[in-house]
Amino acid sequence: MAPNDSVETNGGTRGTAVGRRKAARYIVPVAVAGVAAATIGLVPALASTGDPDLPKITAQQLIEKIAASDAQQFSGTVKISTDLGIPSLGGLAGSFAQGGGSGKGDSGADPQEKMTELTSGTHTLRVAADGPDKQRVSILDSAAEYSLIRNGDQVWAYDSGSNEAYHATEDGSGKKAGHPAPESVPTTPKALAEQVLKAAGPTTSVTVDGTARVAGRDAYKLVVKPRQSGSTIGSFTVAVDAKNGVPLKFTLLASSGGKAVVDAGFTKVDFGKPAASSFTFTPPKGTKVTEADDAKAQRKTDGDKGPGMFPGAEGLGAGGLGAGAEGGKDTKVIGEGWNAIAEIRTPGGTGLPSKASGDVPAEAQQFLDALGDKVSGKFGSGTVFKTRLVNALMTDDGKVYVGAVTPDALVKAANDAA
Structure with missing residues (x-):
């Protein structure tokens, strides 16, 4: 039988399209701001092969296992599916993130536009990391691939569909021109789990609820629930690798019921060292390259600041x-x-x-x-x-x-x- 040890811790027309785009500038900060950081996740296509029989573990021990995990090298395939109950905004949400326009400084490869698309629908991703300075996230579809790559202080984003690239040099803090490096984007169950566990406090219940098999690996299931009534959040479930403590799957349920708002996990994962070529990028011939500094300066010149994110x-x-x-x-x-x-x-x-x-x-x-x-x-x-x-x-x-x-x-x- 799987362990069930519960421990609570304190823890159509052009006019219509233009209208929808302008409307998105007003609705996105309300409906998406704060949702993106909380819900961008990965959905596993997971087939259960039976719950593994693992030694019992307490919730506190499992949290400590996550915190102590030192696995900094991995590669794998994941899916992302998010159901927030709002119409799919697609590029509209991205246009807001860029300042709401199609000005001269805009780029079709801008990370803030592309990564915001993960807040709705289902997507397949490839992810890889080799320590804190090398990461790659690629969003795949039937006709194109979008990749966000960090190698040291160099950050590249490339959209094969439009043959556009976006380039930034980090300033040492992991940020440049307000655009994210791959490790700052919560596209792995670990990043999502860390956000949730950081929020755990006296108003939170944390328990261990059995085991699971995720991407062929044995895992414990950690369940985090608000202890207060009135929240739209029902629970978070994190499947934690029994061997190395890495979160492999993340599921967020709404208190109103229904299917998961976010269901996140690896479908394939390898904790070996990824190939060095995963983190190198040279723009293909004919690629339109936008430099972050040039885009920022052009938007300032154009006066295209857009509505901006609501303060705070x-x-x-x-x-x-x-x-x-x-x-x-x-x-x-x-x-x-x-x-x-x-x-x-x-x-x-x-x-x-x-x-x-x-x-x-x-x-x-x-x-x-x-x-x-x-x-x-x-x-x-x-x-x-x-x-x-x-x-x-x-x-x-x-x-x-x-x-x-x-x-x-x-x-x-x-x-x-x-």
């Missing part, structure tokens, strides 16, 4: 929401644990533009109306945008209340703050 929204990942987000100067956190709500003041202190104001095309307004519900209270009026994981209330006076909580909890928070 970068703190709304799994760790931020679960452990009490540390927002920016325009962000205040209400509540604690998994029920934490971030109150964010939007740039300029204004709410969503309306059709009546002439700022939003009819097609864009229709798109927004389809995603949001009008609400009112002591705070005045506003619109609630809903996903299966993160909900957000944007008031007409320019405040946003966002969290992995129910819409009713957001309205209550806004009323209490009025």
Whole structure:
């Protein structure tokens, strides 16, 4: 029998397309900001071959095993499938991430655009790592491949479909021009598990719930659940390699039930040293290459800053929401644990533009109306945008209340703050 040791720890038309793109500039920061960091994951095509019989282990011991894992070399094949309950935005979400436009500084290989596509649908990936300075993530489809590669301080992204490349040199902190290196993108179960375990605290229950076989390897199942009611998060399950402590599978369930919001895991994995060629890249002949510095300067010249991420929204990942987000100067956190709500003041202190104001095309307004519900209270009026994981209330006076909580909890928070 598999061990079942439970230990709780404190732990159609051009006009329509343009309208949808403009609408995406308004909805993406509400519906996707904080969802991407929390839900970009990998889905296994896993066939169960029977639960392995492994020695019993406590939740604390399993967490320590994850923390002590020193496996820095691996390669494998994974899939990503995310069901947030929102329409697929595709490149619209990416256009927001770049500042919302098709200006001269934009590149079809920009990592922020391509990696944001992982927030919906199903994708196949190849991943590889050789220590902290060499990583590669490739997104595969039937006609093209997109790769994000880091080798030392050099970061390359290449889209074979458009034959475009994006190049950045890191500044020593792992960042350049606001664009991610591969290791900063949570595209492995380990990265996702670390976010969740960082959030564990007094409002969290952590247990061991049996064993599993993942990508041909024996694993323990660690289950993390909020102990509070009112959260949209039902549970996280992490399958941990019994031998080396590496998370192999990650599944996120919503408290409302239904299929997994994120179901993440390797389909094939090898913990040997990857080939050095995995981390080298030379742009093919005829490739359009965009330098990060040039793109940034061009966007500044064009004045194409776009709406930008809501201040403090970068703190709304799994760790931020679960452990009490540390927002920016325009962000205040209400509540604690998994029920934490971030109150964010939007740039300029204004709410969503309306059709009546002439700022939003009819097609864009229709798109927004389809995603949001009008609400009112002591705070005045506003619109609630809903996903299966993160909900957000944007008031007409320019405040946003966002969290992995129910819409009713957001309205209550806004009323209490009025």
